Every structure is written in structure tokens, then in C-alpha cells.
Amino acid sequence: MPDVAREEIVAAIAVLAVVAYAVLGGADFGGGVWDVLSRGPRKADERAAIARAMGPVWEANHVWLIFLIVVLFTAFPAAYAALSVGLFVPFHLVLVGIVLRGGAFVFRAHQAHEGARDAPAGHAPASGADGGEAGAADAFAIDSAPARAWGVVFGGASVITPLLLGMSLGAVSCAGLVWRAPLAAAIGVLAVATCAYLAAVYLTVATSGELREAFRVKALAASAVVAVLAGVALVLTRRDAPHLWAGLTSARAAKVVAAGVGVAIASRAALVRRRFHVARALAAGEVALLLVGWALAQQPYLVYPDLTLSRAAAPAATLDFVLATLPVFVVLILPSLAYLFSVFAPRRA
């Protein structure tokens, strides 16, 4: 086995946390994007389906971000400090988005649930139907007046947060952490589109009938937008971030990126052929591969060009401590997450 430094192992864990957050938490943001974009006679049903899918899992999905931040400041404190200073404004905007998104989501679910209790017969949730708050936040109640106000906040914050998180991620590759650089902006918009794509694909599995068709169309539309934006981001990378371009075209990263592109094409094909479970797995795999490819291309920089992994790393004792806690994670958290997802998995028709 080649000599792998501790900080590289910890960085790999951080990248996996980014992947998990993007694939799981990203879809929750995407749900909010579709909440904003919902139009037409099915909009309340669509919003209710999104809320039902997110309700039990969004908080657990959100913790990946906290996990990532903690790994960052524990294992790479210099990078965390540099990012905190350089991305002071976008990070604050991200926080406003996170606070409003989470608050508005539960407030709306609560009001929709309470509203549904007052609903005329036939609209009220059957007692105990699907239990929890948003589970009962049915289509009748989710667009009632007070709930809708929170819905607007929820949707708006669900767009702003991944946009700024994406811009921050892009800024890491732009010298000087310029988060408003064209490349960073392109990555931000790409992040929003990717979240929307993931959400729509996942929702095809969680719904049926007309609703499923509606999400399939949305997913196909989003996938086209993602493809275009990814092309724009690549062009800008070549122009504005030569080190990242060189990384992306290096043998190691290029293989992963090429695999990601292949999986992306396959996920679209599965959507076209209505193989929804396959499309879901491939869509998640596509995002994971492209993020890993990006991370390999960005290596060894954490913050270009000032901080490499080894320069930003904490002392060996701290890195060892982080690695030593991983069995706790594997034994306690991963099985619990699997249990959570299995309990609330959409039942196959």
C-alpha cells in the first residue's frame, strides 16, 4: 500500500461527508426548489409529496454539514480560519438560509397539520394516517394561508442556501477566495440545479401515477440544465482556474470524472425508460463521482493557492483522535441511518 499521510485519510473522510451531504441534504434543498417552482393544478399535491419525503429525514441529512464543519476545524484548523475570514459574507448568508429553511419547514408542517385538524370532513387526515406532522400535512392544508407564507420562506431559503454553498465551494478553487468570481457563481447555480435534479429523481420513487410522471418530467428538465451548467463551469475552469483544469485532466481525476459522466448519461437513460429505482441510484452515484473527481483535481489544495492539506493539518495526535473515533461512527451512526431510511422508505407499488 502506498504511503498515505494521515491528513489525506481525514481529507478523504471529509470528501465523503461532502458527498453524503450533497446526495442526501442536497435533495432536501432540491425539494424546496420544486416547492417554489410548482405550478398548475397539482402544485399542492407536489408540495405535500415533497414535505412527506423530507419530514423524517431532513434533520439527519443536515447533520452531515455539521459533521463536515467539525472535521474541518478539528483536522484543518488553519483552513477553517482562512475560509471563515475569506468567505465571511457568503457563510453568513448560508446561515440565514439554513436557519430560515429549517424553521420555515417545521413551522409550515405544524400549521398544515393543525389546519388539517380543522379541515372539513373528507379533507382531515385519517386519524393516525402516516403519523407525524408533515406526514399528515396533506395537499389540502399545505397551501392554506398561514402555511403558505412559511412555504414561501422555505422555498426561497432552499434556493439561496445551496447557491451560496456552491459559490463557496467554487471559491476554494479561485485564487483569493473570490466567491463572486464567474466560476464560483457558475458552481453555485450548478449546485442548485443538481439539488433540484436529485430531488426530482428521488421523488419519482416516492410517488406514483400522475405525480410520478410530473416529477419525471421535472427531473429530465433539470438534468438538461445540469448538463449545460456543467459545460459552462468546465469552460470557466479552463479559463480561470488552470490548476483545477490541470487536475481534472490528470490521469487520476479524469478517470473518475469520465465515470461520473458515464453514470450521468445512464441515469438519464433510466429516467427516460422509467426505471425509477435505477435512475435514483445512478443520479446519486453521478453526483458522488463528480464530487470525488473534483476533490482529486483540487488536491493537494484545501484553499488555493495558500493552504495545502499538509500545511493546514492539525497535529498528528488530533488526526489520530479523529480516526480513532470512526468506529463509533461506523457502529452507531451508519446502522441508525440505515434503519431510519428503511423505516421511511417508499413502499414499492
Next chain:
Amino acid sequence: MLDPLTAARAQMEVSLGFHMIFSAVGIALPALMCVAEGLHLRTGHAEYMNLARTWAKATSLLFAVGAVSGTALSFELGLLWPRFMEMAGATIGGAFALEGYAFFLEAIFIGLYLYGWDRLSPRAHAAAGVVVAISGTASGVLVCAANAWMQAPRGFDPGAPFRSPMWLPMATHTVIASFVAVGFAVGGVYAAAMLRGRRDAYVRRGMTIGLAVAAIAAVAQLASGDVSARAVAENQPAKLAAMEAHFHSARAVPLLVGGLVDADRDEVRFAVPLPSGLSLLVAHDPRAEVGGLDRVPRGDRPPVGLVHAAFDLMVGCGMALLGVAAWFWIARLGDARRREERDPPRLLLRALVLSSPLGFVAIEAGWIVAEAGRQPWTVDHLLRTRDAVTPAQGVPATFAAFVVLYLALGAALVVLLRRLAARGSAGARGA
């Protein structure tokens, strides 16, 4: 315009002061929820299930706000204090990592609990609640280690926070305070319902569970407070002297209650002295010597007036709550001896309502004692707060934005919770 340091401190105070309420609820309300659900499993009484469901609804609102405001804090540590995190991240990060695992578990099982009423068996559902309660408490205990290291640092390795002598006293005091605050708040909700004329089993049992937890915690807090005071005296003498507004080192030192602190002249006016009180408190010896602020260079002293007032407020709230809890249980045990169940007298109900926010007031005041009492240091004798602050421009603006954000969120929550409290009782009355 605020200077950047003042604005950064203000933003941290607003953010933590806000988050703390929700983290206290996240520690204690799931435990109450479990007690109610457990009693339902055991007795089959429907009121207990209604209570568990109402408290679960409150938890779903409060936990989410706690989770997102806690996320904000994990960013703000760096956004406001990058030099601190650069220096200390590798040391306190281990505590945060373990806290993060506990929080991960809590977030997973709260999803199972809140949405799993009909998907899990009754026992599995109750067990999910127990995991939420345990992991919530564990995350509170673990995160206190990071703070304890700032109060009394011992080494720089990732295990150092757990060797800080302040860790266990602070963690215990904080966790118990959460139970005190939530227990009395819950009790107050049902006392208010009784004052409005509701006298059903739902209200009665809700009040009993709240006040049982509150009373046990309030008594335990006496012992924990004693341990904490002595730990502070030993490890942070400047903070102890500020808490007690104790300027001049001496033997047989009285405990000063209240008073106006004049930090320029090293005087306290109009305070009520309890003879030898401070010597007894810190050394359990009426004639013990207690070091005063005269041993601390002026530039290294905490804000004495603030810390002393906050300490008195915290202790005052704790004592008032103990008194109310004693009143409630004496009345209750009297009823039990007479073998009749009567409603508590109106005066007692009013006292319960008035005292219901005091547990949270005590938490905020105690936190001011802990953190303002640590000043001017971010990490005791290692890093000054003014050297930790961000060089970024715009902190006054972000401070203002967070004030507006949290005021709006807090106001919306209060409206929803008030309605839930009213409906929870009304729904149960019909049941």
C-alpha cells in the same frame, strides 16, 4: 456604530443565548416525552399518550430551531473568532466530534420518533424516544468539555478538554439546569390551564410529570451548584471573586447578596452580607481565606458588576423555584395523606405560572456568569478575546441581521407554541 470586537461579542451572545434555550429543551423535553409514553405503556391511560404527543409536537418545533441555530454556531465560532479556532480547533475539535456523533444519533432517532408513531411498534417507538433523550443529554455533556477547556485549559491534545477540571462540574450543572427549566415551564403551562378552568386528568398529569422532574432537578442542582462553586474557586479564582464581588482578600469572608458594584473603587454598596458565607461556600470552613480581585491585575479582571448581578439572578431564580416546588409537593403530599385529590390553591397555581420562565432565566444568567466571568480571556490566560476576533469587515451588520432573524423566529415560535398549549389541553378535554 459598534466596534468590531463589541459587535462580534454581541453576535456571539445573541446566537448562543438563543440556541441555549433550544438545546436545554432538546436535553430535557424528550425525557419528559419518554416518561409520559412509558406511563402510557404501563397504565394504558389515554392522557399520557396525549401528553407524549403534545410534547412531541413541541419538540419537533423546538428541536429544528435548535439544530439550525446550533449549525449557525459551528460556523460562527470561525466567522467571529478565527484566531481562536485556528489555535484551539485541533484541541477542542475532538469534543465537538464526539458531540457531533451524539447529535447525529439524536437527529436520526427524532425523525423515527416524530414520524414513526404508526410505523414502529409501541415499544420500538418508546425506545427511539429513549435514544433521543440519552443522545441529547450526551451531546450537552460532550460540548461542555470544549467550553471547560476554554475556562481551565489543561494541555493541547484532543483529550485535553476531558481533563479540564471544569468539565464535569459544568456539564452536570448545565444538564440539571435544563431539566429544572423544562420541568417548571411544562408545569407552568398546565397551571395556567387550570387557572383558566380546566381540571381534567390530562392537565393534572401533565403538571405532575413536569413538577416531579423539576423538583428532583432543583434539589440536585443545590448539590451541583456547591460543587461548581468550589471548582470555580479552585480553578478560576478571578471569576469566583467577580461572581461574589469580592475585592479584598481576607479570612472569614461574608457572602454579598445584591448591592451596587463600583469596580473603579473596588467597593460594593448596599449589599446584604451573610457572615462567613463565602468562606463556607468555597471551603466549607467559616474562617477560610478567600482570594479577592486584588490579586488580579486590573486589565485581567472580568466585568465584576455584570458577573455579580448575573450570579445573584441565577441563584435567586434557583431558590425561588425550589420554594415553589416545595410548596407544590407539600400541598400534594397533604392531599395524599388525606386520601383526596384536590386542585392546588389558586395562589399556588399563580406562583407556578409566574415562576415557569425562571429556569430559563437562570440558564441565561448562569451562562453569563460562566462566559463573562472568563473575560478578558477567550482561553484562560492563553488567548485574549480581542486577539481572537475576526479581521473581516461587516460584523455590526451581521450582528444586526442575526438579531432580526432570531427575533422573528422566536416570535413565530411563541405564537405556535401558545396555540399548541391551548389546543393540547382542549383536545384532551374532548378525548
